[in-house]
Amino acid sequence: MEQLVENIVVYSVAIMICLVVVILYLRRQKRKSNKVEAKIAKAKLEGIHEPVSLHPVVDPNKCIATGACIAACPEKDILGIVNGKATPINASHCIGHGACFHACPTQAITLVIGTEKRGVELPHVNQNFETNVPGIYIAGELGGMGLIKNSVTQGRQAVENIVKAGKKHHDPTLYDLVIVGAGPAGIAATLTAKKHHLKSLTIEQDTLGGAVFSFPRAKIVMTAPMELPLYGKLKLFETSKPELLDLWKDVLKKNDIEVKENTKVESITPENGHFKVETHLGEQFTTKFVLLAIGRRGTPRKLGIPGEGLEKVAYRLLEAENIEGKEIVVVGGGDSAIESALLLAVQNNVILSYRNEAFSRIKPKNLEKINAAISDKSIDVRFNTGLLEITKDEVTIASANNVEERQTIKNDLVYIFAGGELPTQFLKKVGIDISTKFGEAILKHN
Numbered sequence: 001m002e003q004l005v006e007n008i009v010v011y012s013v014a015i016m017i018c019l020v021v022v023i024l025y026l027r028r029q030k031r032k033s034n035k036v037e038a039k040i041a042k043a044k045l046e047g048i049h050e051p052v053s054l055h056p057v058v059d060p061n062k063c064i065a066t067g068a069c070i071a072a073c074p075e076k077d078i079l080g081i082v083n084g085k086a087t088p089i090n091a092s093h094c095i096g097h098g099a100c101f102h103a104c105p106t107q108a109i110t111l112v113i114g115t116e117k118r119g120v121e122l123p124h125v126n127q128n129f130e131t132n133v134p135g136i137y138i139a140g141e142l143g144g145m146g147l148i149k150n151s152v153t154q155g156r157q158a159v160e161n162i163v164k165a166g167k168k169h170h171d172p173t174l175y176d177l178v179i180v181g182a183g184p185a186g187i188a189a190t191l192t193a194k195k196h197h198l199k200s201l202t203i204e205q206d207t208l209g210g211a212v213f214s215f216p217r218a219k220i221v222m223t224a225p226m227e228l229p230l231y232g233k234l235k236l237f238e239t240s241k242p243e244l245l246d247l248w249k250d251v252l253k254k255n256d257i258e259v260k261e262n263t264k265v266e267s268i269t270p271e272n273g274h275f276k277v278e279t280h281l282g283e284q285f286t287t288k289f290v291l292l293a294i295g296r297r298g299t300p301r302k303l304g305i306p307g308e309g310l311e312k313v314a315y316r317l318l319e320a321e322n323i324e325g326k327e328i329v330v331v332g333g334g335d336s337a338i339e340s341a342l343l344l345a346v347q348n349n350v351i352l353s354y355r356n357e358a359f360s361r362i363k364p365k366n367l368e369k370i371n372a373a374i375s376d377k378s379i380d381v382r383f384n385t386g387l388l389e390i391t392k393d394e395v396t397i398a399s400a401n402n403v404e405e406r407q408t409i410k411n412d413l414v415y416i417f418a419g420g421e422l423p424t425q426f427l428k429k430v431g432i433d434i435s436t437k438f439g440e441a442i443l444k445h446n
Contacts, residue, residue: 029084036080039089051091053120054113056100058086062108072103076364092361098150112440119436123427128165129158131432135275135288136268137162138432140185141295142423148184149226155188155293156229162289163196174286175199178277180268181293182259183210187248189291191229194255201285202257203277205264206316209245210295230255264299268430294423301418303331307390313414320344327410329395331387332417333359338366340415341379351380351409353387355400390414 056069056079063085070079070086077089079100086108088094101109114120129137139158140151162177179189182204193200204210228234231251252259264280268290277285300315302308316336320343330341333354341352352370359367373379388398388406395414399405424434 029081033082033084036082036087036089039077039080040082040087050118051088051094051112051115053094054111055088055091055094056109057112058088059108059110060085062106063104064106064108066105068103068105069100069109072099074099090364093363114437114440116438119438121422121424121434121436124433124435128161129154130161130165133270133431135290136430136432137289137291138293139189139291140181140183140293142292151184151293152188152226152228155185155190155291156192156227158185158291159189159192159196159198162291163198166288174274174288175201176287177201177289177291178203178275178285178287179291179293180265180277181205181210181295182208182261183293183295186210186291186293187252188229189293190257190259191231191251191255194257195229201287202259203263203265203279204259204261205294205299207261208248208252208259209241210293270431292427295420299423300416300420303387303416303418305387305389307395308416310390310392310414312392312412313390313416315416317343317415320346323348323413326412328413328415329353329387329397329411330415330417332419333362334417334419335362335366337415337417338362338370340417342366342369342373344415345373345379349380350378351382351397353382353385353397355384355386357383387414 058069058079065081065084065086067081067086070081073079075093078091078094079086080089081087098111101111113122123138123142124132125138129139131138137158139154159177176198177189177193177200179186179193179200179202182190182202186202186204187208190200190202226234228251234247263283265277266280267276267278269276269278271286274286274288275290277287277290307313317340320340323344324347326344326348328344328348329351330337330344331353332338333356337352337354338359341350344350359370362370370379370381374381382397384400385397386400388396388403390396390411393410393412394408395411396406396408398407427434
């Protein structure tokens with residue numbers, strides 16, 4: 001009898017300990033869930049909860065809250081756990097690398113483009129990256145996958161599919177392939193074309209690196225191990241853009257490849273079973289295949305104001321460390337504008353003009369830094385304003401609500417970060433079909 005009582009006591013204590021552990025665990029999970037819910041509420045207030053491009057969608061019926069997706073994501077607070085299920089927090093900051101998708105042990109995540117409220121325009125491409133226009137291919141950001149690793153992979157695969165699609169010709173005046181764009185996808189495509197001994201030409205409207213280098217030079221590029229044609233395994237998890245650019249330059253030089261920079265393709269037209277590619281310089285190139293790797297930003301968006309064509313006006317920032325003692329106006333309220341203003345403010349007087357009344361959809365670190373700059377007055381941030389006119393030595397800034405409220409100030413340089421105009425009209429002119437995706441799966445488990 002005593003043994004029975006003793007066993008009951010032991011079992012009771014064990015049960016009580018288990019209950020205490022479970023209660024403590026549930027309380028801890030609830031606290032974590034509350035913190036994530038607070039972050040979501042803040043993200044909604046700041047306008048960064050709604051995704052703008054490729055992003056993860058979680059199936060709550062499959063999610064078991066292992067946290068593997070959160071641990072795998074190199075970005076901060078894209079996903080969190082609420083009530084035992086993974087859910088988006090700052091979805092607009094997702095860059096679509098797919099690490100969460102591959103890390104999920106229960107295949108609960110799908111990568112989706114667009115939302116029910118916000119559509120994303122994408123060109124039609126098949127599984128081989130070929131558009132509805134036979135012979136014209138698309139790879140990289142323009143097709144919806146903008147991460148460097150994804151773009152490099154697509155650029156390589158697209159050219160490999162082109163190699164399979166047709167035999168080489170023997171006409172010395174005809175190219176096998178013209179690649180438009182020298183960003184990650186374009187560079188990978190260029191190297192793959194060289195590997196397969198194709199006669200190819202790569203044209204870039206800006207400089208080597210394309211859209212990746214249209215942001216401040218000191219910006220860190222997040223990437224992952226990837227296979228770079230004619231180079232091998234590239235193991236980079238975090239690197240500066242200059243380092244990445246030097247690597248690309250080195251591999252292109254070693255393989256005797258030149259990129260035609262500062263040349264914009266104006267038109268692509270079918271001609272006798274081939275394509276005629278014409279640039280803004282009036283040059284014409286005839287090719288059997290075309291690969292578009294131009295990015296979704298397209299051409300920098302202009303303000304359309306007097307003086308915007310002056311030499312002192314730029315749409316990207318390079319080598320901020322060499323600019324000193326200048327009166328500078330930066331236009332824009334996105335990450336690029338804020339990062340540029342912060343870099344320039346180290347050695348210059350900077351005014352940041354933004355048409356809205358508050359910053360939204362910017363990275364938390366940038367918001368923290370720009371708020372600190374406002375507090376210590378190292379940057380003169382002017383909300384609800386826009387440039388009215390640019391002259392050689394001055395600019396006129398006006399209220400966004402009343403252009404009569406204006407001020408003309410001394411100025412040496414103007415940097416405009418108003419986004420890019422999507423190349424939709426260019427693609428339609430070529431004959432490529434465009435459709436708007438409202439929450440359509442791009443990458444999902446079978």
